[in-house]
Amino acid sequence: MKSIVSVKMFGKTIGPQSKSCVLTAEQIAKDVKAVSSNEVHRNKLYQCLNMEPPQNNQLLKIEDFLKGTDNLEDIKGQLESLIDQVEGFVQRIGEDIENIEKKASECKN
Known part of the structure; x- marks a missing residue:
């Protein structure tokens, strides 16, 4: 999984740079389960994804x-x-x- 990061050099922002992040399927499943069981974390995730939390x-x-x-x-x-x-x-x-x-x-x- 790669995340996008903007880099600032010499006072200028250079376009998005890829930053690799290696997670196993088990780690992803564990994280999803942890986030989905906690309403506060779940709502934060929806906000990060620019989605509204479920009503x-x-x-x-x-x-x-x-x-x-x-x-x-x-x-x-x-x-x-x-x-x-x-x-x-x-x-x-x-x-x-x-x-x-x-x-x-x-x-x-």
Whole structure:
């Protein structure tokens, strides 16, 4: 495995230079296993590779649940407002029915 290194000579940076690194398959497997078992090291590796670390699905599910809970609070407020409006309509309709019944009884007399 070769790594790329920039060399600075006489105040100027010279292009990437190859630097060899000899690792056995066992060493690589051991290192991968060590990195993958530690979340901090795994996240650092992803950052070095300019990749985002894998998303924790449980956290995403919790965030979605909390957003849903916030939405439920908003919906609850809307429903309570609608219930108040309906109760107002019921009261007005009841009053209108009483007025109609009074007028109907006056017309009969």
